[in-house]
Amino acid sequence: MFRSEALLGVPIQFRGSIQRETLDNIVSTSGSADFEQLALPLLPSLYNHAFWLTRNHAEAEDLVQETFSKALRAFDSFQADTNFKGWIFRILRNTFFTSRTGIAESRTVFLEDHPHALDTTDTSPTPEDQLIRLDKQAALQRALEQLEPALREALLLCDVEEVKYRDIALILDVPIGTAMSRISRARRALRQLLQRQLGESQ
Amino acid sequence: MTQAIEHLTSDTLSAFIDGEVPDGEQEANQQHLAGCYACALRALSAVELKAATARTGRCFAPPPETLARLTAQIHREPWGSARIHSIGRIAWSSLAAAMILAVSLLGWRQLHETNTIAAELLDQHLATLSSAATPQVISTDRHTVKPWFQGRLPFSFNLLDAQALPPGTTLKGADLSYLNGQPAALLLFTIHKHEVSVFLTQRFGGPSLTALPGTRSGFTIHSATTQDLSIVAVSDVNPADLDALLAALVHAQSPF
Numbered sequence: 001m002f003r004s005e006a007l008l009g010v011p012i013q014f015r016g017s018i019q020r021e022t023l024d025n026i027v028s029t030s031g032s033a034d035f036e037q038l039a040l041p042l043l044p045s046l047y048n049h050a051f052w053l054t055r056n057h058a059e060a061e062d063l064v065q066e067t068f069s070k071a072l073r074a075f076d077s078f079q080a081d082t083n084f085k086g087w088i089f090r091i092l093r094n095t096f097f098t099s100r101t102g103i104a105e106s107r108t109v110f111l112e113d114h115p116h117a118l119d120t121t122d123t124s125p126t127p128e129d130q131l132i133r134l135d136k137q138a139a140l141q142r143a144l145e146q147l148e149p150a151l152r153e154a155l156l157l158c159d160v161e162e163v164k165y166r167d168i169a170l171i172l173d174v175p176i177g178t179a180m181s182r183i184s185r186a187r188r189a190l191r192q193l194l195q196r197q198l199g200e201s202q
Numbered sequence: 203m204t205q206a207i208e209h210l211t212s213d214t215l216s217a218f219i220d221g222e223v224p225d226g227e228q229e230a231n232q233q234h235l236a237g238c239y240a241c242a243l244r245a246l247s248a249v250e251l252k253a254a255t256a257r258t259g260r261c262f263a264p265p266p267e268t269l270a271r272l273t274a275q276i277h278r279e280p281w282g283s284a285r286i287h288s289i290g291r292i293a294w295s296s297l298a299a300a301m302i303l304a305v306s307l308l309g310w311r312q313l314h315e316t317n318t319i320a321a322e323l324l325d326q327h328l329a330t331l332s333s334a335a336t337p338q339v340i341s342t343d344r345h346t347v348k349p350w351f352q353g354r355l356p357f358s359f360n361l362l363d364a365q366a367l368p369p370g371t372t373l374k375g376a377d378l379s380y381l382n383g384q385p386a387a388l389l390l391f392t393i394h395k396h397e398v399s400v401f402l403t404q405r406f407g408g409p410s411l412t413a414l415p416g417t418r419s420g421f422t423i424h425s426a427t428t429q430d431l432s433i434v435a436v437s438d439v440n441p442a443d444l445d446a447l448l449a450a451l452v453h454a455q456s457p458f
Contacts, residue, residue: 036276039276040383043269043272047268048262048263057268065272068276101253140258143259143263145257155255155259156259158220158256159253160259164222165220180213180217181213183212186247187252191251
């Protein structure tokens with residue numbers, strides 16, 4: 001188990017979990033060379049996720065840079081056979097929520113415990129209606145941008161970063177059921193946004 | 203007595219396509235999908251949406267300068283005493299000095315960068331020559347190799363049918379690779395008995411392949427660009443044969 005309370009005063013715990021096809025994310029020995037080996041391949045992913053959080057190239061760069069600094073300082077407490085990707089993504093997220101942009105965003109209350117307040121329930125479309133032409137990448141990008149940030153974050157971790165639900169829950173600091181629910185809601189909301197967009201364009 | 207059909211809930215369907223349904227429930231879900239047209243269609247649609255989200259969500263690549271700065275940070279950050287800088291502050295306070303320095307170092311940096319990329323290309327090519335190196339996907343069929351990259355790369359590309367490849371050229375397989383920190387498709391070909399590594403990266407946001415040396419340690423390194431892609435090939439084969447393969451791959455990206 002990994003435990004570090006040095007990062008932002010937030011206890012972080014990761015149990016030994018090898019996520020799908022990420023054996024390269026497993027630490028064999030500790031040291032700065034290992035950190036390089038683990039962190040460098042994740043740089044594009046961290047930057048991409050940082051950009052989705054900050055929506056700004058300069059802030060995304062600052063965020064990744066600060067994440068690396070914090071991760072390096074805490075790396076001696078990082079133990080073998082733990083999930084490096086989940087660990088560093090959680091540092092990224094915690095760092096974002098202490099930044100000016102992140103603090104502003106965290107003031108937005110996400111109605112997690114009030115699902116009825118979210119208009120993402122099925123509206124009983126026919127099965128054929130469920131099939132959406134997804135060759136319009138620009139439409140999907142617009143829909144992703146319009147998605148509630150908390151839902152988008154969970155969905156990107158799942159679909160883009162291929163992180164398991166268990167690790168998404170640890171990164172987002174929510175119960176696994178909440179992570180699962182957010183991903184499902186994100187997909188329903190995304191589908192509705194796409195149907196609205198594609199319907200308007202016809 | 204008839205039993206009302208209970209369709210899979212959205213949460214269950216979502217977990218199903220993510221491979222997150224508990225083992226005990228997986229079989230029941232599969233049985234339901236096998237007999238329920240509506241849920242099977244929903245599952246298909248959900249898989250398509252997931253794949254499209256994976257492609258679209260990975261759309262923000264760090265600019266080359268940012269990538270270089272962040273990579274350098276990892277290399278140089280003192281172990282156990284990392285410092286936190288604000289790029290913004292540094293940029294403003296040293297803008298004038300940086301501009302002068304940038305102009306004077308531009309030529310040197312480009313040369314240094316391309317040499318580094320050439321070394322990386324050659325290292326990766328030599329690694330594929332090892333008898334122990336097995337491609338992640340082994341196939342001569344483009345319809346197997348290209349789909350394998352779906353969800354693994356933030357871009358797509360076209361491949362040629364076997365008969366459309368230059369004479370004596372065969373597709374062997376492919377690997378997911380990284381070039382200068384950017385995800386890349388590494389296609390493995392043989393031309394006669396010579397091994398060829400072809401790297402495909404995004405042109406914008408990817409490594410600059412201009413001014414690459416034409417040869418390194420006896421191996422030919424030739425590159426080409428399309429509207430969206432940078433393509434670079436490494437081999438000890440006759441350079442003309444290598445160029446023929448490059449030209450065919452470039453043509454395949456915009457066949458019309």
